[in-house]
Amino acid sequence: MCNLFLISGFSKLRRSRLLCPLILQQLGLTKGSYPMKYQHYLFLFLCLLFLTNPTWARKKKILVLHSYHQGLNWTDNITRGMQSIFEQHDNLEVQFEYMDSKRNSDPAYLVEFAKLYELKHHNIPFEVIIASDNNALEFARKYQNTYFKDIPVVFASIDQFDESLIEGMTNVTGVTEFIDFKRTIQEALRLHPKAKNLVVINDNQTTSAIINRNHIKSFWPDIKTDVNLVFLENLSIDELVDKVNQLDDSNIILLLNFSKDKEGNYISYQENIEIIREATQLPIYSSWVFYLGEGIVGGMLTSGFEQGKLAAQIALRVINGEDINQIPLVTSGYNSLIFDYNQMQRFDISPDQLPEGSQIIHLPLTLFEKYKTYLLLISVFLILICIIIFYSRYIRKRNENRLLAINKDLKVNRTRLLRMLDSNSDGVWEHNFKSERLTFSKQIWLNLGYDPDRVKNTLEFVYAHIHPDDQAKVEGKRLDCLKEITETFEVVFRICNANQEWKWYKGKGKILDRDDANAPTNMVGTLTDITERKLAEEQIQEDEKQIRASEKRWRSLIEQAADEILIHNFSGKIIDANSSACQSLGYSHKDLLEMNYADLDSKYSAQNLVDYWNKLSPDKSSINMESIQKRHDGSTFPVEINLSLIDLEEDQLILAVVRDISKRQETERKVLNAVIETEENERRRFAKDLHDSIGPLLSSINLYLSALKQTDEAEKKQSIIKVSREAVNEALVSIKEISNNLSPHILSDFGLEKAINSFTQKLQVSERINISFHAENLNERLNEQVEVVIYRVVTELIHNTIKHAKAENIEINLSREKDELKLIYIDDGIGFDTRKLESDKTNGMGLYNILSRVRSLNGTHKIKSNLVNGGMMAVLSVKLESGAK
Template identity: 65%
Template sequence: MFSKSNTYKKIILFLGILSLFLFDASARRQKILVLHSYHQGLNWTDNITKGILSVLNQHEDIEIQFEYMDTKRRYDEEYLKEFKKLYRLKHKGIPYNVVIASDNNALYFTRDHQEEFFKNIPIVFCSIDQFEDSLIEGMTDITGVTEFIDFKQTVEQALRLHPKAKNLVVINDNITTSAIINRNHIISFWPELKTNVKLIFLENLSIQSLVEKVKNLDNSNIILLLNFSKDREGNYISYQENIEIIRDATELPIYSSWVFYFNEGIVGGMLTSGFKQGKLAAELAVKVINGTDVNSIPLVTEGYNAFMFDYNQMKRFKITVNNLPKESIVINQPPSFITKYKISIIVILISLGLLVLIIIYARYKRRINETRLIARNQQLKSSRNRLLRMLDANSDGVWEHNFKEHSTYISKNIWEKLGYDPDLVKNTPEFIEQLIHSEDIQEFIEERGKLQNGVIDLLVFEMRLKAKNNIWMWLKAKAKILDYSSEKQAINLVGTLIDITQRKQAEAKIKEDEKQIRASEERWRSLIEQAADEIIIHDFEGNILDVNLATCKLLGYDRKEIIGSNMTLLDQKYNLNQFKTQWNKLRPENASIKLESIQKRKNNTTFPVEIHLSLIDLTDTKLILSVASDISVRQETERKVLNAVIEAEENERKRFATDLHDSIGPLLSSINLYLSALSKSKLSERNEQIISSSREIVNETLINIKEISNNLSPHVLNDFGLVNAINSFISKINLSKTINITLDSKNLEERINQQIEVVIYRVITELINNTIKHAEANNIQISLSRENNSLNLIYIDDGKGFDPDEINSESTGMGLYNILSRIKSLNGSHNIQSNPETGGMIAVVNVNL
């Protein structure tokens, strides 16, 4: 028992030390961000990526991240602002050791935002059209690979190879930044060529117009294809579509200066390679990672251009290889007779040699020679069968291994894929085994031994071989035993080699993506669980799919009790239809709304909440994220503040009403007495009229002051209670006979809290005033009752209807917002229903006494 316990402790200690080691190893990884100007899938951008990876994939301590600006399809101020926000969200704060900026727009972004995003981060650029020092003026910690696209040499060769040409037709969109730069560059060097050939630009056209103009070109024209990324109508066109459109529209010779058009229909030219650009930039980045000061690294200005020509296109225009510049690269060139039939010639020569040897040996030892002849014939048959099987094997490649002679052979096309010259490579087991990855070689030898010893009938093994450019290439090897000795010992195996590099890269990317997704889900779950507010995810039917820990604590349920239930279980204010009305307001353009409600705990106690609803728009469904905060303390504070305001307001009303009654009233009464005394003296008829009119005005003013004083602070309400005050107010309005108002009161013989009386009085008078002013009603019914510890008010009129939602803001102008706020301050509730089409209104108010 003691020994077992110690074993467990040792295992736990070992795992702890291993996790620390792995964490430390991860922390030492150098981070490189590759910022592409264009989008993934664009041939040029993908070639740069391949060049970068050809270098960086050799360094296990480097972590690479890619970001695509996608400016080939959209490049305007609004888009750049949104991309800046996206970059800040994804990358700001990440301690990148180097940033590789590919093409002009990525360089401009690093230049314009170096202070915010790239301060003290070394920047390596590549593929910059017509680079000038002014492009990086003011920038620090920067170096890179300039891109000089040598249109001049391409044009010179095109004119030399087609001496009868009268026009050089340049196809260009003249919309994108790089297209304008290239156009101006060609115009600048054209006079230096001193040629009679006319320079013509086809640019700023729609696709249809371009095709029509190209079709109309006669044989006196040659074409220089630059960049037709956008037509005049703003349609984006890929490089592949560029060459396909031109190639299908004409039989004329086409030249260009980019590798991505090569082997797609152009004759050739001085071509710029995106792969080499990316490779050179990555090599500079590695120098920086290894400690070289970026400011001490000079700009790379060469190494990415080369003359390249397509033999199939050359043959169409009767161009020979001898006419090309020295050191030109030619593809699709047919092999010579010796190269094409090399194996057959070797077999024939060997056969002839063997026959000669047989004849010579036959003269001396007929019997021995006959035996040897039979053996040689057997070898020839075996070679013939092996050759036939090789020819019938998969086109990816073949291989064979001779156990007796310890020799290995790999077919020509595999060596070419690995970057070796098949005629010069050491096709030996030792050299081949040196190329196999150290993690694969031992298992490969073991599997080959199993096949040799008859343990398995078919060898199937996936392994990595190092190409000449130091990139690992995945191959799937299959093999079977071909020949056995008389002792049943395996002599030869033969099989196929299939390139599975892309499949392996795809599998690795899928695994990495899955790892990142799991990490993202774990981070999201951690954030949700640590939140203090309750967070619920549910569908548009209210079915709860997930909740956080705070939800369980606030509501007193276990997670299992909540998940699968409906939102109506937790809410006391809204039923399902009312909830759906709120949820259906969520749209992509209105993805978040806020509302207040009352939630119910498992023990049936309630508390007010503020709920923020957000739309979760997934690919195949839509969900709702509900975040609720307990606002009990906030509401209590608001009620206290509002009560204080109301109390101060009512006190001020009383003071003002008292001042009107006690100050201005006696003064007006004195004036009335003086006017009365003056009327008793003998006056002219005109003066008597003036005094009489003045007394009428003074009496009317006294009445108005009394009404104003009573409205500000009704003495009936203060002295005789709520019911009497309302009856007094109603009776004055009923005298006009323009509207009929009735009041039904129950259980209100005893006075209630004065503050509640004031608020209810104000609510009723304001409702009546609004009905008279806006509704044009004929009847108003008011019911006021006291039941248990609650005061209930029901107000009904038969006037015009309105939208009840309009009274929920201060800007409605209906005078009810502040009154309803007072009800809220009493911890009361209200519900107002009306309809603009059917008319009428009903208001229900409940106040807890």
């Protein structure tokens, strides 16, 4: 660089040497008329001038490396933008190099281009290099250390910029190109609301085309629309024309890139818009300004010209000594909403439909714009004449109307004030302290039901209608204003209406006029009917009183309840607990309110409890369950829990009533043991009776028969036979007695209803279970076999309920309708799987065999039970023989 500087300096000195005689000659001095030293002085002066003047110093060299070729609209626009900045500076020398990568993208070509660059520019000392579009930036990144070492790089028009594009580079910044396809698409869809398809034309061959396509696909889901996104890409020119020709009016077109068809044919931007424009009459949108005026409606258009300007401005900052690494990336300033008025007219789009700030080209001038200067001059002339005329009249009348206007304003303001007060209340009043006159507006008396023409505007008349208890209060407030203790009047009182009903009113007023001594003379105010509000307040107070009383009663009942009562939310957080819960569990009330219900349950996990609670709903607001609770000291006890839903407006809570069933379970165990013991005693008694009564008789009969065989005497045989008969009869009597113990004689003597009633009354003596028995139309005896079977069914069902169901109540209904006997048996115990009933044949003469005997009578039975909610119902029906007993 030093050598070049010296060469340039000597060249300038040589030019100075040649200029000296010419300058002296222009001054009228010939070669012989001035001393030679004048020429030497002038020569030195010119040398200094050439070497110190910056405009004659060495020019700064800038290389612009374009990705595409000269003549491409986009590239030429960027060039024009740069030149618009560089042309303002004389010390710059700009060289343009075109990679032509749009028409030649083969890697071998790019290698050859690098060789060409080395031949042309490798040794040129560029101050800065501008890389236009992605391919140029990639070339600069790849060869920075080879050709551009230590030379700042400014990039421009980098589509979908990412930091990876400059990875490994130093001394680099520039202008990114974020093309706002999204805004263009949104405006196109808004301006064409009937469109069903957005057709995107893209060649999908070049790098930028692929980037743009993927970018549109990435944000398309964010556009909430039913319009289909369709891509026309990888097509030949003819295929593209054919596809576009087939599009109907439900489509709009977004033109991206179609610089190269699938056959490798290059197509310029001018050509592709002309091809599409001639192939369709549909609206076309794009995001590049070079398509504007060529057939597109418009959109959020990216300007290459503006990007070129921005890149050139950064380059100038670098040349002027600014550190490139301190210059931030430029990401905006090149996108604008621009539309073509001619295309807008084709598709009935008015300027009012465009977004605020949109630019419109080809917009015709209005009449005002054509003749704006003349119209403005005429308007100004007319305005001046009108001003002169009106001003002269105004001056003439201003003085004479001033006093009248002031007086009128006072009256109007007073009237307006009274009307405003009247319209914002139930009426206005005015009180004159001097005359003691109190005037109510007609609206007040009408609201009270009086005839305004018959009322008197005096204090005595008004006070006569005010409640006696409120008169002193009203008078006291009035005197406070008269004595100037206060300037405002405010009181609530009752006044009687025409129906002799007391109405609540709120009176408000303020002193309006004063005399020369500043004493109050007049007060104006309003009256507002607050009867409904007072009644509502009284009702609210009464409701609150009742609520507090109800809450007190409820709390008293809760506290007096013997069972635990816990209130908790659906996550188990305990909200409240009664004293029984504290005593039963061994916790204080404060401790319980800090606990979760799951902490008290030792049978179920927290999740199992939540599953139970979630079964509660407005349709099923109560469920029962059994569990085991854990006391504070670690001991446990069985409980029965009734869960009820408390549905509040702001929340839902659960009321848990918990009953200790340890005593009940102990009683059930005792009853069950007693039943078992009774059955065993009965079996032993039956065996003893058979052994003691029937055994000896049968042995005697056996002896008599043996003796009968050994004798031939007729008389003796007759005696033996007689004794044997007596023994047989005695055995029969014994058998009958034993049989009566197995089948109660009350069943055979008095019938089925009396037998069942007697059996249930005996069981209720224990008070552990409540049995309700009802019988209808059983006045006549039934078939003996039917009575026995039904009796055995009832007793076995009761026995099963006591033994297994843990029920508290049993309901038995037995009725006869014509030739049908029906038994309905219901308990509220725990449920069971009825499908296992038929397979349970291990209980001897249990329920299975009893039900089998029902079927032997041509009867039917149905048994239902719910494993979750509990309870059992058995329905038996037996057909009776007509008239049979």
